[in-house]
Amino acid sequence: MSFQWSEDISVNVRRFDYQHQKLLELFDQIGEQISHCSEFSDFDYLFEELREYANYHFQSEEKVLKDANYPHIGKQIIHHNNFLKKIDEFRGKFACDKDFIGDDVKIFLRNWFYHHVKTVDKQYGDFLNALDIF
Ligand SMILES: [Fe+2]
Numbered sequence: 001m002s003f004q005w006s007e008d009i010s011v012n013v014r015r016f017d018y019q020h021q022k023l024l025e026l027f028d029q030i031g032e033q034i035s036h037c038s039e040f041s042d043f044d045y046l047f048e049e050l051r052e053y054a055n056y057h058f059q060s061e062e063k064v065l066k067d068a069n070y071p072h073i074g075k076q077i078i079h080h081n082n083f084l085k086k087i088d089e090f091r092g093k094f095a096c097d098k099d100f101i102g103d104d105v106k107i108f109l110r111n112w113f114y115h116h117v118k119t120v121d122k123q124y125g126d127f128l129n130a131l132d133i134f
């Protein structure tokens with residue numbers, strides 16, 4: 001299972017498309033480690049990196065949307081917080097059982113990301129473009 005960015009998930013704001021591509025790269029690295037049954041320390045490092053980058057991306061979106069008085073920012077924040085909470089849960093499970101949930105992680109990342117970008121992030125594209133933010 002690999003994580004691909006393509007034009008059909010573009011949100012039409014360059015910096016956020018770029019950040020989504022970076023997130024997908026991190027998902028891919030985690031997927032690779034899961035496939036190769038890597039050491040716990042590798043997973044923990046990748047989860048930390050993913051959490052940090054995801055948090056950076058979410059804060060970037062939320063700041064731009066807040067400054068633009070975007071009306072649907074509440075939904076963004078709820079989705080973003082749920083993602084971070086789930087990542088923390090996965091990290092906690094790795095800590096007590098490293099044989100676990102590789103597929104759960106990959107399925108969650110895939111489902112959450114494509115659903116969020118296609119249904120929630122894509123909504124802000126037209127709104128920001130109308131304010132000359134591309
Ligand atoms: Fe978002």
Ligand SMILES: [Fe+2]
Binds near residue numbers: 016020057061117121
């Ligand atoms: Fe996003």
